[in-house]
Amino acid sequence: MDYINSLLTKTFRRRIGKNVGTMIGIALSVSLMLGVQITITSFSTKALGFFTEAIGENDIIIQNFGFPIENYQEIIEKIDNSSIQYAAINWRVSQDVAVYNLEKGYLEKGVSFVGVELDEDPIFGRFYHPDGEIEYTKEELEQIFSDNTSVLVGKYLFDDMDLRINQTIKIRIGELQGLQFNYKTYDLKVAGYIADKEKGKESGGRVLWTSIDNIRSIIGVGNNSVTEINISLSSNHDEQPVSKDYACEVEAQLKEILDVENTGLLVIAFRALVLDTADKIIKDVLIAFNLFGALIIFSGVLLLVNIQLIQVEDRMQQLGVLRAIGSKRKEIIRLFLMESAILGFIGSLLGLGGGYAMSIFLVWRIGITFFNTTVFLTPIVTGSAVLYSFIVGFTLAIGAGLLPAIRASRVDPIEVIRGIKKVKERRMGTGILVLGISLILIGVSTFATQLAVGDSFFSIQGWNTANEQWTFMGAVGGILLGLSVLTAFLVSRKVMGNSIGFSLITIAISMLLFALPQLKDVADNNKILITCVVLLALGTIILVGVNLKFVTDLVTTILYKTKIKKGVSLISAKYMTSKTMRSTLTFGIFTLVLTMNIFASIYQATFSYNTLESVEFLSGGASIYVELDTPIQNDSLVDVERDLPKVDPSIEYVKGINTTISLLQADPSAKLSIPSEIFAAYIQLIYNDTFKNGSKYVFDFMIEQSIGKFNEEYKPAASEEYQRRYSHKIWDLFYNRTRFNRDGEKDPNGLPAVISTNPILKPGDVFNITGLFKPPIEVIVLANIRQYPFSINSGFPILLVTPDLLPFLSYNFAILPKYTNFLVKTSENFRNGRNSEIANKIETFFNGNESILIKNNDFVAASAYNVWEEMLEQVDFQVRTFDFMQIFVSFGLVVGAIGMIIIAIRNVSERKREIGMMRAIGYKKSQIILSISLELFILAGLGLFIGLINSIVLGATFARLYDWYLIIPIGRVLLYTAVMIGIAFLASIIPGIRSSRITPAEALRYVG
């Protein structure tokens, strides 16, 4: 015991230099693992928080779609008598209004005007005095609201509109008359503002507050009516979160209690829905995060394995000596395990610190990039991330200690001491045969069951679900890997390695090429995507690793043709092949890192180019898009289609579109990928001549995908002329009110067709449009368009429908034919023209103090967008996202490089004697540097080359996935490659120089 302990401390101290290297290696890779996980968690938490902040503690909203809910007390009673346990409930009357500060000429659209009960449960927020400390008392509030025009303003709105206390503001508000809103202008008095202190009453601070009685009298709602009922299921969601499933359960229960089928009430698990939507919005960024995160973690693991392999080989010598002097195997295992455990433990602990430090930086960058804040965001550390990273690091470290001990039981101590390795080609046992055959059987039987099942990937539409793709990938993977494993039994391990490599590459590329495009709109293709990228990287690394000898022979032949002395080339090339595993890991790291960097830049360039290139084409000729918050009440004052061209001589054509919000209800049998079975959508009415002037298309929106047989004619990559002709055919079907059956064939008795602008409603999807007090009507999606002007400002899906569906839509259409949206065509150049200026003029035309509408008290809040500018902003977000990704992956790069240097230096000390021998033979110092550096440099170069090819392949398949034109940003690619070559150069020259410092006499005395 004492003997072992003293041996342990002694060897540990002697090997301190090497151990520090190993420890840093472990620490670096653990840092990568943890840092990546913390960063991703922090991003998604922060992003979700962004969305939930405005909701407060609200879980469920009951609405009548802006119309009053009659006899709300009965509803509250029903809820109270049910088994639903809520934390708080309230009822309010509210409406979205536009607010004018005529003194300063400011206009704010989409402000909530909310009337509350003065004793509302504080869970829904409190009113704070401007100092942010003291609450308004009930008496104070009663006093303020005793004048029914007095309102309290949210701090944000107060500052933003430059309001002052006691001033008068005007709002545009809909007064209910019968079942229809009349819009009127109403004066309010600013009685004060409330501090932006806590979530709840604030909701972003863009609110005008009054009492429920006051607002009732303003918009003409009876005492028994409210417009919304809010239910909170938890008084503090941070501490006691409410699961999405539970919220939806309550939603379903409420729907039954309130008999929504007949009353037409809208019950929404609002919080769950918002979180769901937020999930979808941040999904794009998360895909990229996860993709690169997976690759970074992967390279961290490669680094770890690499450094541990050195550790293993390094100790073989010691092991032999220990065995020879008579140490028991148990003692040796204990000795080595203890050392590994100490290294692994300290290294992993250091790694946790490093990972946290890395995430601090990354999370700070996230704040700047995504949330426009320089405020320090705290990284969110989850126990599972820490545990995962620590366990992986620690386990691999221990494994590396165990491995030599296990190997030691197999080798003859003498052999180890003399450094002679007996090359034994081990036969593959029957175990491998069984494994191979069972893999094949699993694959084949999967195919067989798929044949038997109806809707499998063998049917024509059989590729379109993620499950089918996973199954297919698994089945093909099983067969190919099974066959590969069998070749090991039948032929050789080398052939097995080759076929495994090829199989992985084939699976990855063919999935990317053929399978993924089939589900381009399905949300969960990101997992398949990441898997494919990792498979591709793994496949290429295995392939090159297995054929390293061939590759290095090739490299040697090339090197022989250069001025480099052949003795140098020979040593570096042969050394590479002698340590196949380690060499493979080394270039594997470079492959991964470059794959990430270059792929990111190709993706970014391709995305921005294609998005921007297509904007003009897909804008349908509308360079400006105008939205009014409410229709113009007095149309004798302004006829927009007629009067807008007078605003600027460049305006050529203006077309109005009627818009309303409606409810869509999914047919439960149709599997739509939407979060809730009922959701709201904007409906735009399209007449026969909406986009046309005679037979000529003035606004010409392109159809992307369409129903049934028409879709087969669609060629995504065809010329613009072709796409126009194709689109016109579909538009004509739509204008002619062609009906379709569920199979997508023309059928006079079929369903009316609508056009979708949102990828979640796809051609062929069938659902109900539910109107208020109207029977729902079933419709089918004829086609999908990407129409930038329409999709500018809306989170809701937008549907284009023909006016014959009007009777089935909600009541807002009663105010027809008043337009609220306008497409504007100008003669200006789409990109460089004066469109922004014209858009400003249009806004002034509606909103400015000189506006005829304002002067006549017909306040209409208008927004006019320059479509090109809006798109630039969206693309800019993507560009920034990818810039951030570059920083993100750069950590992989830096850590990879440090790891490489450590590994290389360890290599040098391992080869000390060889270096001495070379010097004795007559290798000059410079030749020693060259042969050590060359070896690493070639490996790195190999990795870079494969990484480059991988990333171009990935970029190309991505481009194909979205029908994009592939852009390879040569400048950036060269830059990253140059940086990587620089790092490779450093990583190879440092150990080279170190090796040349070894004096030959010293080296020759060195034996391990």
Next chain:
Amino acid sequence: MGDEIILKTENLGKIYAEGTPMEVHALRGINIEIKRGEMVAIMGPSGCGKTTLLNLIGGIDKPTYGKIIIEGKDISTLTDEEMTEFRLFNIGYIFQLFNLFDFLTALENTVLPLLLTNTSRFEAEEEAKMMLRQMGLGDKLNHLPSELSGGEQQRVAVSRALLMNPAIILGDEPTGDLDEMTSKDIMDLFRSINENFKQTFIVVTHSKYIAEFCDRTIRIIDGQIVDDGYGGK
């Protein structure tokens, strides 16, 4: 055997770790003269400074004081670069153990020095093959060291040392790890090369038996020459 002096040391000394408590005075004023074509054995107890002397002669270590003159040139004044070049063309090295790169074949191990010159690869390999065949390794050209016996490994090392046709061949216990039979083979080989090509051999050995193959035996004790005489043949 001519009388030309190929190697001469003057008051050669080596102090390791000078000025530290670990200081070792490994060589103390060595004066030797070796003629071209001579075959010299260096003997002495372990730690007496044999390897140190060989390293100084071979120029892979620097003397603390004194001179080494090879072919009339004082090599202690050469720069590292010049010394390396000198070594490549004029000195062949054979060590006791681990003489070979274990990732290179017999042929590759042998051909290395020639590949540092401007000789074409083909020519270099042909020469190396010839050398190996002469050593009786014609059928082992593509074997890795681990696939060769100890004697065969040493013969590969000898082939490499001889390949550049150097004037001086230094062997640090070149047979120390081999049995008597194989040692004799190697020494016979040295002898015949020495006779045929007139190369100078300086061989460190512990074994009288080996020393007997040489023209002359230098004995060193504690860093000093105690005996320098022509015995053996």
